[in-house]
Amino acid sequence: MTKHEVIDLASDTPLFEKDKWIGRGRTYPKNPVEVPWEVASYCKALLVIPSEFAEEAFPDNNIGVEAFLALKLPKVSFSVVHIQPDRCFRKLVPNQDAHCLLTRPIPSQGFVERLKGVFGQAILDGNISVEDPNFQGSRLPLWSIQFWGEMLEVINAQAEWRKSLTWIEAMKHADTKFLTTARHQLLSLRWNERVDIPGSPTGATTRVFTRLLSNEWIDDGLVNMMFSHLSDRAEQDAALDGFVIIENLRFIHDIEKAASENDHNKPLTTFLKRLEDRIRNTRSDVLIFPVFLKAVNHWLAFKIDFADGAVSYGRSSLIMIVVNTH
Numbered sequence: 001m002t003k004h005e006v007i008d009l010a011s012d013t014p015l016f017e018k019d020k021w022i023g024r025g026r027t028y029p030k031n032p033v034e035v036p037w038e039v040a041s042y043c044k045a046l047l048v049i050p051s052e053f054a055e056e057a058f059p060d061n062n063i064g065v066e067a068f069l070a071l072k073l074p075k076v077s078f079s080v081v082h083i084q085p086d087r088c089f090r091k092l093v094p095n096q097d098a099h100c101l102l103t104r105p106i107p108s109q110g111f112v113e114r115l116k117g118v119f120g121q122a123i124l125d126g127n128i129s130v131e132d133p134n135f136q137g138s139r140l141p142l143w144s145i146q147f148w149g150e151m152l153e154v155i156n157a158q159a160e161w162r163k164s165l166t167w168i169e170a171m172k173h174a175d176t177k178f179l180t181t182a183r184h185q186l187l188s189l190r191w192n193e194r195v196d197i198p199g200s201p202t203g204a205t206t207r208v209f210t211r212l213l214s215n216e217w218i219d220d221g222l223v224n225m226m227f228s229h230l231s232d233r234a235e236q237d238a239a240l241d242g243f244v245i246i247e248n249l250r251f252i253h254d255i256e257k258a259a260s261e262n263d264h265n266k267p268l269t270t271f272l273k274r275l276e277d278r279i280r281n282t283r284s285d286v287l288i289f290p291v292f293l294k295a296v297n298h299w300l301a302f303k304i305d306f307a308d309g310a311v312s313y314g315r316s317s318l319i320m321i322v323v324n325t326h
Contacts, residue, residue: 128142
């Protein structure tokens with residue numbers, strides 16, 4: 001690509017008529033639902049980063065954490081907070097080689113979000129480039145906004161992994177052998193590899209594991225993965241299979257759908273009906289599942305013992321409190 005070449009990535013967007021929308025005094029709807037499909041598709045296409053540039057700019061998702069932490073990434077600038085984002089768009093072609101993005105500071109997350117917020121209107125007004133807020137007069141391709149946003153994600157990920165490594169190294173009271181093993185395993189992970197674990201959220205990557213190596217709260221995705229893993233282990237254990245059923249958060253989520261006492265008399269959801277049939281057919285005595293108690297901001301494991309007619313829950317102190325349901 002030559003230095004000032006402009007690629008109109010949206011020129012082939014189906015059904016979009018430029019003469020009808022661009023420079024006609026149109027107002028871009030504030031409600032995303034009200035944005036015409038062809039307009040939304042056109043604007044989205046303008047933000048697509050050219051594949052060759054993306055391959056050069058962003059680290060491979062499968063490189064190890066150790067190599068990822070050694071990467072020199074762009075700095076984040078917070079010096080443009082007073083600039084109005086709608087004043088950064090221009091009706092002139094870019095005058096800068098996009099590779100300058102790799103060495104320049106990046107606008108803050110908040111500013112990039114504000115640019116995206118006015119992007120649709122800027123396009124309808126006829127703008128074809130965006131000025132780098134840190135370099136007055138420096139016009140860049142419109143997809144630079146998407147580059148800034150995605151690079152900020154990479155920068156945030158690097159900070160998360162570095163924080164996890166620091167968290168391990170700060171635990172001087174722990175067993176040295178354990179810390180050495182934990183550090184080695186952390187650095188051997190791939191920084192953004194897709195997680196193919198039962199219970200994992202769609203699109204989850206190894207970044208979710210940074211929560212386990214920090215003081216951050218464990219989220220739903222991690223809990224689902226943990227309990228799905230425990231469920232698989234229980235089913236593979238001959239002593240537990242058919243006796244214990246371990247469910248993830250889908251069980252309590254279906255239970256919580258009952259908003260009133262009358263809801264409990266309604267037919268079971270498909271999932272709960274299948275679970276009931278499984279319990280009856282396998283004559284399982286125990287059901288174990290996770291619950292997040294908002295009142296105390298804490299995760300607990302609950303157990304229903306059908307044979308004893310009791311419900312119990314495990315606290316972090318490993319004390320089991322039993323509530324007789326007879």
